[in-house]
Amino acid sequence: MKRNHGHLLFVLILSLLIIVGCGVKTQWANNPQQLLSQDEIQNEISIKIERVNEFLDEEGLKGILLTQVRNVYWLTAGLTNNQIVL
Numbered sequence: 001m002k003r004n005h006g007h008l009l010f011v012l013i014l015s016l017l018i019i020v021g022c023g024v025k026t027q028w029a030n031n032p033q034q035l036l037s038q039d040e041i042q043n044e045i046s047i048k049i050e051r052v053n054e055f056l057d058e059e060g061l062k063g064i065l066l067t068q069v070r071n072v073y074w075l076t077a078g079l080t081n082n083q084i085v086l
Helices: 002-023 038-059 067-075
Strands: none
Touching: 038 067
8 A cells, every 4th residue: 555655656746847847938048149050060060071181191091980979979060860880
């Protein structure tokens, strides 16, 4: 019997948290004026690819292997899928 009360209490608390959480209004985390246009994103990616190519040339390397999601996000300005298959 006590277990049923514990389960019921858990469900009630969870329901209350969901109701309260859905009612909280917050301001947009980023101002729309701060969003990048497609041209700005493509320019950022081009600059980063150029930087990587310069690094490869300076080091005498033929390529790189990106195994960290954050590195792929950086290079693609966050536009790529975060799944990396090795």
